[in-house]
Structures are given as structure tokens and as C-alpha cells.
Amino acid sequence: MKKIYIATLCAAMALTASAQQELHGGANGTPAINQDHTVTFSIKAPEAKQVVLHMDYQRDTTMTRNTDGTWTLTTAPLAPELYRYNFVVDGVKVLDTNNVYSIRDVSTVMSAFIIDGDNSPCPYSVTNVAHGNVAQVWYDSPTLGMKRRMTIYTPAGYEEGRNRYPVFYLLHGSGGDETAWLEHGRAAQIADNLIANGKAEPMIIVMPNGNVDEKAAPGATEEGLVNPTFAHKQWMEGTFESSFGDIVNYVDTHYRTLKTKRKRAIAGLSMGGYHSLYISANNPSDYGYVGLFSAAIYPMKGVKSPIYDDLEGKLKIQFQQRPRLYWIGIGEDDFLYKDNAKYTRMLDKNRIRYTYFESTGGHEWRNWRKYLLEFMPQLFK
Amino acid sequence: MKKIYIATLCAAMALTASAQQELHGGANGTPAINQDHTVTFSIKAPEAKQVVLHMDYQRDTTMTRNTDGTWTLTTAPLAPELYRYNFVVDGVKVLDTNNVYSIRDVSTVMSAFIIDGDNSPCPYSVTNVAHGNVAQVWYDSPTLGMKRRMTIYTPAGYEEGRNRYPVFYLLHGSGGDETAWLEHGRAAQIADNLIANGKAEPMIIVMPNGNVDEKAAPGATEEGLVNPTFAHKQWMEGTFESSFGDIVNYVDTHYRTLKTKRKRAIAGLSMGGYHSLYISANNPSDYGYVGLFSAAIYPMKGVKSPIYDDLEGKLKIQFQQRPRLYWIGIGEDDFLYKDNAKYTRMLDKNRIRYTYFESTGGHEWRNWRKYLLEFMPQLFK
Numbered sequence A, B: 001m002k003k004i005y006i007a008t009l010c011a012a013m014a015l016t017a018s019a020q021q022e023l024h025g026g027a028n029g030t031p032a033i034n035q036d037h038t039v040t041f042s043i044k045a046p047e048a049k050q051v052v053l054h055m056d057y058q059r060d061t062t063m064t065r066n067t068d069g070t071w072t073l074t075t076a077p078l079a080p081e082l083y084r085y086n087f088v089v090d091g092v093k094v095l096d097t098n099n100v101y102s103i104r105d106v107s108t109v110m111s112a113f114i115i116d117g118d119n120s121p122c123p124y125s126v127t128n129v130a131h132g133n134v135a136q137v138w139y140d141s142p143t144l145g146m147k148r149r150m151t152i153y154t155p156a157g158y159e160e161g162r163n164r165y166p167v168f169y170l171l172h173g174s175g176g177d178e179t180a181w182l183e184h185g186r187a188a189q190i191a192d193n194l195i196a197n198g199k200a201e202p203m204i205i206v207m208p209n210g211n212v213d214e215k216a217a218p219g220a221t222e223e224g225l226v227n228p229t230f231a232h233k234q235w236m237e238g239t240f241e242s243s244f245g246d247i248v249n250y251v252d253t254h255y256r257t258l259k260t261k262r263k264r265a266i267a268g269l270s271m272g273g274y275h276s277l278y279i280s281a282n283n284p285s286d287y288g289y290v291g292l293f294s295a296a297i298y299p300m301k302g303v304k305s306p307i308y309d310d311l312e313g314k315l316k317i318q319f320q321q322r323p324r325l326y327w328i329g330i331g332e333d334d335f336l337y338k339d340n341a342k343y344t345r346m347l348d349k350n351r352i353r354y355t356y357f358e359s360t361g362g363h364e365w366r367n368w369r370k371y372l373l374e375f376m377p378q379l380f381k
Helices: A003-012 A018-023 A187-196 A239-254 A271-282 A311-320 A337-349 A365-378 B002-014 B018-023 B187-196 B239-254 B271-282 B311-320 B335-349 B364-380
Strands: A041-042 A051-055 A072-075 A081-089 A092-094 A102-105 A108-115 A133-141 A146-154 A166-173 A204-207 A264-269 A287-292 A325-332 A355-361 B040-042 B049-055 B070-074 B080-088 B091-095 B103-104 B108-115 B133-143 B148-152 B165-172 B202-206 B264-269 B291-292 B324-330 B354-358
Touching: A003 B335, A041 A081, A041 A108, A081 A102, A081 A365, A092 B091, A133 A239, A146 A187, A166 A239, A166 A271, A166 A287, A187 A204, A187 A365, A239 A271, A264 A271, A264 A365, A271 A287, A287 A365, A325 A337, A325 A365, A355 A365, B002 B040, B040 B080, B080 B103, B080 B364, B133 B239, B148 B187, B165 B239, B187 B202, B187 B364, B202 B239, B239 B271, B264 B271, B264 B364, B271 B291, B271 B311, B291 B364, B324 B335, B324 B364
Parallel strands: A166 A204, A166 A264, A264 A287, A287 A325, A325 A355, B165 B202, B165 B264, B264 B291, B291 B324, B324 B354
Antiparallel strands: A041 A072, A051 A081, A081 A092, A081 A108, A102 A108, A133 A146, A133 B133, A146 A204, B040 B070, B049 B080, B080 B091, B080 B108, B103 B108, B133 B148, B148 B202
16 A cells, blocks of 8 residues: 555645545545545545445445535544445445455445555555465365365465475355455465564465355356355255365365374354364364354254264364364454353363454454464464 | 346246346346346436446447336347446446446456357356366566566366476456456456367466566555556566566476477467567567467557567568467457558568458457457467
């Protein structure tokens, strides 16, 4: 974002009030991110009776009409973060067509921008460090009887050397797919920045698709450009966990991986936390590091699968083998808070050691990116 | 798109006029692609005075307001093709927020959909065939003094075998970047479909970034989420052509490639055609197949570089070594038509053999996808 800062700063020093329109969009992009971390939004809609700014983590706010028909709004200073927003023009949802950056969440697309810190970039920004490669890879899942797509991050240097690397399996929530951690979670930027700054070990990050009734993200299969949906025929009923070995097998045979428990981690958000919990519990020798991010903990009513049977017994076996990290992150307003509290009480009762990280906020990407930032530096040390 | 067809068909058989709203958007997505290849667009905007549909290859058309404030429009039957569109609500450009699929062209984002054929899918659709992998790869360019990003398609089977593959370098136009052929050009889908149907050889497709003053596409560098622009500091002045060896070197050292002229192709659109022309002319032993898609032919006024000197002399040397295919595609309405005519007259004068493909239309993606469909089956036979 540095370029925008500099442009805005120079402009602000030279501008009269009437020329200030130049801050709003144009060559430097919209929204205009101002030096004090306020953000100025603008949209030209001369015929509109009302324009509302709808934005992540903020209340909806009515924008102000200027005499030329441009509606503007400047926020209070914003903390470093990735933000999404859209306009509502007389009831019609409108993306910012002066901003080419947007993020999809299930079937909702919103415009996006990033606020950096005063003296350091936001950890979700691309910075001037070595970047890992990102590939969309089709793997064979004999268990599911289909070729499926996953996203694989290989750290900077992977292509140049012969080293083997630890592997971190990073799983999305319901409504997500193999693109979610990359696009909404900024996993490649977080990894690039942590690794380059010596805060995390170089590692391969594997982001599979956890919806076993689909081969790949919406639009990437022969179903065509369908509308993404939460609804899945098979959902948290054990099949993903049972078929997960196909993914590990593909990664271990196609990449230069370290195949020991001490060099293998698994974590996920919401449904992906649930998957991480049960995959690690059913494979007690396989994962040295487990992360439950706002995790669903208990099977839904009516679900029966050996994957979910006797969790306490399985955890006892898993923890006899001492995983190096069992990390639970949850927001105080998360609708899954109570389930996580019940789960940690059970772990306490069984004298199982885990790391607990309670944040503000709820079931939201702002927290999952934060949890990833907390979790990754603890891996493979 | 099959799912949409079936849903629309079933709905159409059962519907009364009043229930027909269900065709417009909702769970099956918008726009609604009808069985007869007409498309029904809809947007709810009760307060609007006018809503216009702006669409690729069609005139702007005013939509019709229904009593509930939804504006709709059904097109004539559309030919199989990728189409982009947006609404204009009282002068405000609006993407279809019920359609998560969009395509960026420089700084313009539009909603998108694909029309399949009656009995066969559009060649730009994902079909039920084996898919190649797609990677965003950072390579070192010692000539340019930076790490840069490119997109690499490896065909289905590449990861499983030990075979070496021919390489096709596919270059974008000005305003594009390493994502253009993938997103707007549907190169991965075109390659998947041609290869699976036995119409093209399995090949590696390399899509680099032809803007030598940038490391990667907008948003993928430390410049942050800047507004993409046509303007480049260095532009068609020889530097990309001079540094192209860094790309070939990376690909030949990091992938299982066939390194002979008979197994190496280069093509590009507009500026990328210009790059392909001069890279192949300056490296007469390297490219067995050259494709100029709506190519810029002549250097801009004032540009001086040894890359562009003595083109006729260079072509004579290149053609003494008999490239297997020199393919020129141009639309009859293209603003570069005259330059291409002048160029082919010069080739004729020098008795240089080339293949000429004249299409309808102008300087547009519809043609470049079509040219790729024509060109790829002729490679590496």
C-alpha cells in the first residue's frame, strides 16, 4: 500500500478543498487510504436518494452527497486488517467498480482493501520478500472415486533446492473450498511474511477441498458457473476424514516432504477445525501439531460414523503419544464458544495439555487470519 | 452449465407465468441460461428510473421493470461463447451480485457467463476430462534484476510420469499480465479440452508477465492493491524480448521439457504478438511454431533497439531454418489490420510461407480465444 500512502500524502500537502476530489479514486485506486489510516469511499450516483456503505466490522453508514452527485464517506482511523465493503444505492448492492479487488465468501462477493500499520505492513499484505509458489493441483482420491483439486503453497527456495520440508494441512470451513484460505485467509501472504522474517519455518501448506461431494471450487468443475452454496449432500459425516489419507499420500509422493509426525501439522476453521480434530484423533501417530480455529466440536444430531465414536478414548491414545502442540482458538462471541468450553473442560478432566487462545469477536475471517498468525510460528520448531 | 439447463428445463415445464420469477436467479444462479440459449438477466432495483444491460458483443439495452421492482431482460439466442456484462442503474455501473463469476480486463471488472452448444460444451467450459495443474511461479530474471511471477499450466499426467513435454509460450497484450490468458483467455480449459479430445498434443503452457517494469500482476506485489493501468514505464522497447531467455532458462531447468525447436512454440495477442514476432526473429533457431494473434507489428515512433533492427534480414535467416508454422490471425475490423496486411505483403515479397487466418470482429478476446483454438492443434505434430 506504500504507493497509495505516498501519493495521498503528496496530494494532501498540495491540495485546496476544491481539488480534493482527486483523493477519491482515479489513478491511485479507490477507496483512498489516507495517511492517518482513515479511508475515503466515493461513488458517483447523481440520481440516488440514498447511498449506504456496508463494511466488515463496522455499522452501515449513510454516505454524503456532494454537489456533483458523488457520494463520499471518510471512516475513522482503521486498524491494520483486511476489510471488505460494498455500497447500497437505493437498496441495490453495488461493488466498488473503481476497485478491482474483491473476495468471495460462499456466494457473496465484496470489494476489498488492506490497511497497513504505521511502521510495518499488515501481515496480510504482499511485502518485498521472497514469495512461495501457489499451485492448483488435481489429485486422485481412490476413496472418493474422483480426481479432486487442492491448493498447494511451496515456500520460496523449494524449487531451487533438494531439501525436504514439513507439511501443514490447512482446512476451510463449510461454505469454503480449496480457494478460501488463499483468497480470504491470505495464507500465502501470511506464510511469505512469517517465513521471510524468520518467525516461521519454511513449510509446504496444503489447502484441500473439504466438501466431499464436489471435485473442486464452484466454477472449476464440469457443473459450470453455478452459484456457490452452503448446502452439501455429504457434510461432516465422516467421509472427508476417512478419505484424507488420499491427500497425504499424494502430497508425500509428489512433493519433497518430511513424513514424520514432528514435521506434520493440521489445522482448520469451523468445519475444518472439526475435520482437524477427528483426523488427528483417528490417526494418533500422524500429526505433531493440531489447530482448532473456531472449531465445530461435536457431530450433528443423527450423524453416526466410527470416525466420531469414542472421542475420549481416541484422545487418550493420541495424547499418550504427546503431540507437540494442540492449539484451540475461539472468539468470545463465537456461536461455537460453548461447545469449545465444554470440550476444553473435557480435556482438562482428562489432564490433556493444550494451548488456549481466546480472542474478541466471533465466527469471522478476521479471527481465523489472526489464529493462523499465532499458530504458524509454533510449528516444526 | 448442464445443471442450469436441466433445472431451467424442469422449471419451464411446470411453471405458470406468475411463477416464472424463479427462473431469474436464486439457487440456480443468475443470469438464467435458458434451454434455447437465450439468457434472462434480472436485478431488483425498485427505486431506479432506468436500468440498462451492457454486454459484450451486443448493443446496450434498456431492461423492463416488473411490478415488484425487478428489472428483467431476455436476450435473443446466443452463440457458444464467454460473455461479460454489467448493469447500469440510473447511470451507476453495477455488477450482477447474484453471479460470483467476473473477469478483469485492465481495470474493468464485469460479470461473466458461458453459453454451451446444443450438443457439445463451449470449448471454454470446464468439462469432465482430466485437468492440467496451474501454478503461479516466481522465477529469477537476472537480466531484469528481479524475481517475477508467471503462470504455468502442466498437462494432466505430467505429475504422474517421467515424460518430457513440448513448451508453448503464450503472451498477453498491453494491459494484461500473467493472469490474462488464464482468466480472460480460458487457456487452461481450452488446453484441457483439446488435449483430452486428442486434438492437441499434451504440452506445458508458460504464461509470463510481459510488463518488464512490474514483478507480477496488480495486487500480487508489494505495491499493494493498486489500480491496474495500461501505462508502463517500459513498453515495447526491446527489454522484454532481451530478457526472455531468463524465462526459457527457468522453464527448461525446472520442468521436464523438450528443448528442441520442433518442441517449442511462441504466440501472443497484440503486444504479445509483437513480442512473439521479435523474440522468434532474434532467436531464429529456437521456435518451431510462431503465432501472431492481432499482433502489433511495427515499433512505436522513436523506439530504437537492436531487437527491432533489420527485421527483413532476420526473417530471412529465421525462414532459412524453416519454422514448421508461422501463423497470423487478424480480425477484419481490427485497428491493426492494416499493419498486418503490410506485414504479410512484405512476407509475400520475400517468399516467406505463413498461414493466414482472417476472422470477423476486431481487437477482442473473443477472437484471441478462437485463435488459440485454431493454433494449438497445429503444434508439435
